[in-house]
Amino acid sequence: MATQLEMKGISIEFPGVKALKDVDFSVRSGTAHALVGANGAGKSTLMKVLSGAHVHYSGDIYLDGMKREICSPKEAQEHGIQIVYQEVDTALIPYLTVGENVMLNEMVQNMGKKQLVKWKDLHSAATQILEDMNIHVPSKKLVKDLTLAQKQMVLIARAVSTECKFLILDEPTAPLSHTETSELFRVVNELKQKGVGIIFISHRLPEIFRVCEEITVMRNGERVACRKMGDITQSEVVELMLGRRMDEQFPEVNAAIGDVVLEVKGLSDAGKIKDVSLHLKAGEIVGLAGLVGAGKTELCKVLFGHTSIGTGKVILNGRRVSLKSPHDAVKSGLALVPEERRKEGVLVQETVTANLTAASIGTFCNTFSVVDRKAEKEKAKEMIVSLGIKASSGEAKVENLSGGNQQKVAIGKWLLADADVYIFDEPTKGVDVGAKKDIFELIAKLARKGKAIIYASSELSEIIGITNRTYVLYDGTTVIELQTKKTNEEELLFYSTGGK
Template sequence: MTDSKASRLDMKRISIAFPGVKALTEVDFYTVAGRAHALIGANGAGKSTLMKVLAGVYDHYTGEICIDGKEVHIRNPKEAKDNGIQVVYQEVDTALIPNLSVGENIMLDQTVHDMNGRHLIHWKQLHQSAQAVLDKMNVKVSTRKLVQDLTLAEKQMVLIARAVSKQCRFLVLDEPTAPLSHSETEQLFRLIRKLKTDGVGIIFISHRLPELYKICDDITIMRDGQLVVREELAKIDQHKVVEYMLGAKMDGQFPQTETTIGGKCFEAKGIRDKGKVNNVDLYIRKGEIVGLAGLVGAGKTELCRALFGASETSSGDIYLEGRKLRINTPYEAVQNGLALVPEERRREGVFVEESVSVNLTAAILSRFTRLGPWLSTAKEKNASAEIIRNLGIKTPNGQAIVKNLSGGNQQKVAIGKWLLVDADVYIFDEPTKGVDVGAKRDIYDLVAELAGRGKCILYASSEMSEIIGITDRIYVMYDGSIIKELETRNTDEEEILLYSTGGLLT
C-alpha cells in the first residue's frame, strides 16, 4: 500500500491565480509520512486549491513539489497518482460513477491505466480485489451493488477504498467525516491510524476542530491564500486555531437574539416516504427555529425532501396558516411559500457551471423578465449584487462561476437565492456542512434574522452543539420517526444524543 522511501513531501513557493483572483501566494507546505497533518483555514483561504495543485488538477501554478528532497513533476492527476499521492474530495458524487458497481469504482484506476493493451476484464478477479480492500477497511458493502444505490456515507468509504487500493504515499482527505455518522467516523479514524502505522502520510482537511485533536499530529493554518502558521497540534489550542483562521478573535459562536414567537403557522401531518419517513407529525410557529436532530441516516434529509415535494413516493398533509397545501413537486412548494436549502449543495442547491448572479436569481426569474421572455440583466445584476453584499459572499463579481467558489461561499449562494423569494417557511438541511467557523456564524446570523422577520424555520443538523445553539424547540429523529420533542432551553447535547441513538425507547 505504501512506499517507505517516501518520507517527506514539500510544496515550495506555490503560487496560482485565476481570472480576478490570486488564490495562493508563495505558500510553503510540508508533511511527513506516518503522521496525520491537519490543513485548515476559513473558506477561501486556499487550502483546497493547494491540494488541487498537489493532485495535479491545476497545472498553471509556479513553485515546486518535492518528495524526499527530489523535485517531482505533477501537472495532471495521473502524475500525482504515479507519485503515490491520492485525494478523496468532499463532493463524493462528482468523483464516483453512479451506474457502475462498487467494485468497478474501487478498481477504476487499475482498470483504466493497467490494461496494457488488453481489452478483456477479469470480472471475478476485479471484485475479489475490491473486496480485499473493503475487508481491510472493515467496510460492509457488496462490491456488486451500484454506487447510485449507496448512502452518502457508503459512497465516502468507497472513495477512500479506491484511494488506498494502489500504492499510496500521501493521502489527502477533504472533509471526509462530513457525511459520516459517529460510528462511521470512528471506523474511519481506525483506518487512518492503521495507514499511519503503515507509513502513509495523511493530510486531513476538516472544519470540525475537535476531530483534528483526535486524529492529527500536526497542523497548518492558511488565510487569504497564504500560510499563517505550522505547528504540532498539541502545542496550540482550539481558540488560538480560530484566531489564526479568522485573523481576529471570535466572540460568541451563536447569535444572542430575542425573537417573539407567534402562533402555529406551518404544520405537517402523517408524512411518510416508503420506509424512509414513518408517519411524522410536526409544527412550526411564526418566528420559531425548530431543530431536526438525529444521526446520519435517521431520516432528516428524507423528511426535508418530502416536505418540499422532492420525493415522488412521499405522502401526508401540509398546512400553512391553516390552509391545506397541494405540494407534489418542488415547483408547487415554492409557489406555496416553501424554500429548501439541501444538504448536497453542488448536486441540488446550485448550478455549479453557472454564474453567481444566475444562481441567486434562478428561483424567481420572472421578476427580472420584461416584454415576455426577455431578461433584464441590469435588474438581475443589481439584485444579485445586494445579496452578495448582504451575505458577504467572497467572489470577484456576480459573473464568477459558482464551481470556482469555496464550499462556504457556494453554500451562501444556495441560501441567498431564497432571500429574493421571501418564502414563509425555510427548510435548512445540514446548512453548515463543510464550511468554516466564520461562514457558520454568518449562516447562523442569517437564520436568526429570518426568524426575527417571522419566518418559520426547520433546521436539520447532526451537529448537536448547533442544534442546542440556534433552535427554540427540537424534534429528534431515529430510524425514520420522530421519537421525542424537546424544549431547547430544557435539554442538553447528552439527552439529544441519547434519543438520537434510540435510547429510552419503550
C-alpha cells in the same frame, strides 16, 4: 524510513484572484498532518496543485529531496499521491458497481492493452480491500444505491487500492455518522502504521486534534502557522484562521413567535419516513436533530415535494397543500437549502447572479417574458454585498467559490424568492467557523422577519445554539419534542441513538 513530501514557495493565480502566495507545506509518511483555514483560505487549491489538478503554479514540489514535476492527476498518482474530494458524487460513476469504482484506477491503466476484464478477480480484489477497511458494502452493488457515507468510504477504498504514499482527505467526515467517523479514524491510523502520510482537511477541530500530529493553518492564500498539535489549542487555531478573536458564535435571535404556519400530521413516504408529526410557528427556528441516516434529509425532501408523500398531510397557513413536486412547494411558500449544495443547491457552472435570481426570475421579466438583465444584476449585486459573498463579481462562476460562499449563494437564492417556510438541511456542512457565524446570523434575521424555519442537523451543538424547539428523529420517525433551552447535547444524543 520516512518519506518527506515538501511544497516550497507555491503560488497560483486565477482571473482577478491570487489564490496562493508563496506557500510552504510539508508532511512525513506515517503521520497525519491537518490543513485548516477559513473557506477561501487556499487549502483545497494547494492540494489541487499537489494532486495535479492545477498546473499553472510557480514553486517546487519535492519527494525525499528530489524535485518532482506534477502536471496531471496521473503523474501525482504515479508518485503515490491520492486525493479524496469532499464532493463524492463528482468522483464516482453511479451506474457502475462498488467493485468497479474501487478498482477504477487499475481498470483505466489496463485500457488499450487488449485484455479482457476478469470480473470475478476484480470483485474479489475489491471485496478484500473493503473487508480490510471493515467496510460492509457488497462489491456488486451499484454506487447509485449507496448512502452518502458509503460513497465516501468507497472513494477512500479506491485511493488505497493502488500504491498510496500520501493520501489527501478533503472534509472526509462531513457525511459520516459518529460510528462511521470512528471507523474512518481506525482506517487512518492503520494507514499511518503502514507508512502512508495523511493530509487531513477539516473544519471539525476536535477530530483534527484526535487524529493528527501536526497542523498547518492558512489564511487569505498564505501559510500563517505550522505547529505540533501539542503546542496549540483549538481556540488559538480559530484565531489564526480568522486573524482575530472569535466572538460568540450563535446570535441572539429575539424573534416574536407568531401563529402556526406549518403542520405535519402522520407523514410517511414510500421509504424512510414513518408517521412524522410536527408543527412550526412564524418567527420560530425548529430543529430536526438526529444522527446521519436518521431520516432528516428524507423528511426535508418530502416537505419540499422532492419525494412523494405516502400517507399523512401537510397544512400550510391553515390550508392543506399538495406537494407533488418542488414547483408545488415553491408556489406554496416553501424553500429548501439542501445538504448537497453542489449537487442540488446551486448551478455550479452558472454565474453567481444567475444562481441568486434563479428562484425569482419571474420578478425580473416584463409582460413579454423578457428578462431585465440590468435589474437582475443590480439585485444580485445588492445580495452579494448584504450576504458578504466573496466573489470577484456577479459574473464569477459558482464552481470557483469556496464552500461557505457557495452556501451563501444557495441561501441568497431563497431570500430573493421570499418564502414563508425555510428548510435548512445540514447548512454548515464543510463550512468554516467564520462562515458558520454568517449563516447563523442570516437564519436569525429570517426569524426576526417572521419566517418559520426548520433547521436539520446532526451537529447537536448547533441545534442547541440556534433553535427554539427540537424534534429528535430516529429511524425515520420523530421520537420526542423538546424545548431547546431545557435540554442539552447529552439528552439529544440519548434520543438520537434510540434511547427511550
